[in-house]
Amino acid sequence: MKMEKLVGERFKNRPSDCVIDSHALMVRGGYMKYMASGIYSQYPPLRRICRKIEQIIREEMDAIDGQEVQFPVVLPASLWEQSGRYESVGSELLRFTDRNNSPMILGMTHEEAAVHLAREYGNSYAKYPFMIYQFQTKFRDEARPRAGLIRVREFTMKDAYSFHTSQEDLEAYYDKCFHAYERIFARAGLRETIAVSSDSGMMGGSLSHEFMLLTPIGEDSIAICPECGFKSNVESAECITENHTDGACEELQLVHTPDKHTIEEVCTFLNMPPEKSCKAVVYQKKSMGDYVILFIRGDLEANETKLTNFFPNEELIPASITSESGLHAGYIGPVNLNVNKNTIILYDRSLQNAENFCCGGNKEEYHYTGLNMSRDLPDAEYHDFAKATDHGICPCCKQHSLSISRGIEIGNIFQLGTKYTKSMDMQYLDQNGKPQYPIMGCYGIGVGRLAASVCEANHDEYGPIWPITIAPWQVHLCCVRSDDTDARNYADELYEKLQSQGLEVLYDDRKVSAGIMFSDADLLGIPVRLIVSPRNMKQQVCEIVTRDKTVQKQVDLDSAVQETMALVQQLLNSVNDTASR
């Protein structure tokens, strides 16, 4: 490919709407173009990267006996009604009607379609296990698309669905897929990924893992215990707290706390630490408006995923506290709380055994001190609704060792159980001729997000540093001063020879300055760069440098092809060695 003919523009200035580096570099480098919120077109370099990622994924899916299929983008609503998700999923699910007023949706995931495809095939135990997967455009009508390809509305996803006759078989396959994912990310050149247990969300099922690229710009929070290796998305990490006994049990006492609303203000005023306070977080059920009041220790935050899971058929929204509610915003506490019978009161586990806490007085400008939960609210039931915290207690080894990191989710795997096969009535006859529901797993990777994550993990200020396995081209041949006949002739010949050896070469013979040529090359991030120039020609050498600067050498003109091939092979080996470890 001649650089001169490469469709796309490269430019110097960081676009003002790009908040993360990978987004800025992929816009500046002519990889993608904004079409609408969360919707992008791909220029040739990104298309090449994505096709290479797809091929890596395809090979690894085939290696664990996956069979590639294809489901439609546009699905009839009736299919999603069978599983109940047509109603249960929120407005991320894009619903519309066709010309005959039939309700349709844009597929955001394809569990229903997978069951639809395999329902008749999987009629006997002898057909199991099997796995089908596809690469397909997905559409999720995200409220807040952001960060370029990290959170988009339209994207290509590899989604895989496995079917099993026992939980053990699912687990064995889940484990295989787990390792296939590790190989995929390693082959794509992402060394910094970890797998964390996660919440199953709208997918249903029990066990699930997310594969995370650890990076400060990630939108997920991950709890990691360096002591025992525990790793979990904060969304699903158990929050463990301790309340120390003081020995002396104070009396409940109403204290005047004028103009003190926040936990910080109240605790400072009362000279108590936040972990000796109880705060109220108030929601409303979207359907009927009923209040849901969560009492939780003042130093902790509510984990909305846990709350959502507690109310599987309700959407909770932040409360609007009216004067008729009987609630006093800023002064709500668990003692002497006067609410109507539809209000739901929840207690987070962090309040269990709380002694001598402060809390709202349920009266304007008053708080209680001396709250003792077991004495004052002996019937309270406690559940885990809190977010795990940095320096908190590890739910696994119970040490105060938890640390919270940020990450981008680059893949996920779910044990789905029989949620879809039951609701859609897919059955097989077991060895005794008895009908059974197959057990499913599902496994997703967003192709574009993976490309952006690799860029995020591998770049400098000048551009991406693509791993050779997914780089748009393997070799970037720069002919500086192509008006020089010697340089030009040598570079032309090199271009032909490298290509005839099966190497993927981008050849820049434009009549531009070396500065422009190299800054464009940096933006394209091709791992091996060859520099032909009049000065090099005089010394009878060709320069070979890698994009990451780990290799910078001059080689004889005659050995340039050999040296390039060896370097490309060495880079390929180095990525693949990591993947096979």
Added chain:
Amino acid sequence: MKMEKLVGERFKNRPSDCVIDSHALMVRGGYMKYMASGIYSQYPPLRRICRKIEQIIREEMDAIDGQEVQFPVVLPASLWEQSGRYESVGSELLRFTDRNNSPMILGMTHEEAAVHLAREYGNSYAKYPFMIYQFQTKFRDEARPRAGLIRVREFTMKDAYSFHTSQEDLEAYYDKCFHAYERIFARAGLRETIAVSSDSGMMGGSLSHEFMLLTPIGEDSIAICPECGFKSNVESAECITENHTDGACEELQLVHTPDKHTIEEVCTFLNMPPEKSCKAVVYQKKSMGDYVILFIRGDLEANETKLTNFFPNEELIPASITSESGLHAGYIGPVNLNVNKNTIILYDRSLQNAENFCCGGNKEEYHYTGLNMSRDLPDAEYHDFAKATDHGICPCCKQHSLSISRGIEIGNIFQLGTKYTKSMDMQYLDQNGKPQYPIMGCYGIGVGRLAASVCEANHDEYGPIWPITIAPWQVHLCCVRSDDTDARNYADELYEKLQSQGLEVLYDDRKVSAGIMFSDADLLGIPVRLIVSPRNMKQQVCEIVTRDKTVQKQVDLDSAVQETMALVQQLLNSVNDTASR
């Protein structure tokens, strides 16, 4: 791949809703599954076929300097408003709103997206020509999806867009693409394709060609002149007629024609041939309801594409003739026709020089005879609105040599001109620094329709006969009686050896009867079949047969691998030889 594990079902009976063979065989063979009207999922064999077709197309597009990109499926309505197509395209364009009530569409073709992607890049003449293409899901909300993958609503299409600075350059590239298309269809194993000139329809532009597979089940009609090689879709073929002069010019005479409504009835009653009659075809403008009356020779049919092109901003619908209209259905003629001023009267060229014709009398139960157009309607303007007919006059060589065939459109190429670059204001600076609009071409192939067309052109009553270049697997290894240890061991070994030679093998070692095994194999249509059986083992041979029965031989057990490789190579060569001719 083990046949035992292949997801999908095969069955014997032709589904009652399949009107064409390829559809029936692809449903019976476990290739595709109905999801909703015009929307299908693909099982592994079809996915493999489509991926191979895509790769052939990709190679040929790259060979003519195409660059693969990707445009979104979901496009903002504003993009299509720029070109005017948001309004002009009918309800095939699926329109909806997203969660923020922004109007969006599902892309049915991507001219606007191509201009959007290339608009800034193509700012100087030096960047031209260039071509970008993609494989992407398209959605066309067809009123009548039919015939399986032949006319669907959702499909994968390769669409390519080229940009040029002169008409000559476009024409040269158009010609290159024309030949690339010939190679693509030949490499996919379709020998029976012809290119015909066609109507540009909603794409705009002037010259266009369709590539057609000639088959009686096709939904397009094609006019072919075996004398001079003229080929055209009937939609756009000029209709040429002659009217002979009788010498004697009759008087206009009102004749009582009770209960004679149709041309046949009237002509029989008056003892005149239909080609001496003038009939009226009546439409209404959809917007305002105004009548459009076309007078045309009684033996011809109106060509609605020509009418649509005559009214670019109006949709015509069949007329509903009310009593207030002043029209007498069945008796409408051009003489003494009493209509309101908004009615449009059109005359087809077939009436030019008409002498002594009969026509409607504009009075219940009356017709005229002795209609002489030049005398009775001296001001009539004539245009070509008629469908070319079998045995009609060739517009090219003017002989009575036209024949009408049926065909499936498997690809199309269009010279678009500046329709999109002008409306979307894409400009480049020419060598004199003057802004100019680039000239575009576009080039489409539907992947699934091509697969179905190949099946339609290559099948017998038992199943498809896939050309080796796109077959789901190259070799089908059948081990009849896999409970026989000798046969089983030999087949297992053969499976490993064939695969290690890089061949794509489907291995059937199921414990099923030879009858089931072979009928399943016929449905999968894999070109080379190896049969291992206890009887063959006794004779120390392995059978090799091709799906089309042109090769049927027994080979030594030891030479089976070599013989298979040679046969596969021979089949590949034979397809590729055709393609390179």
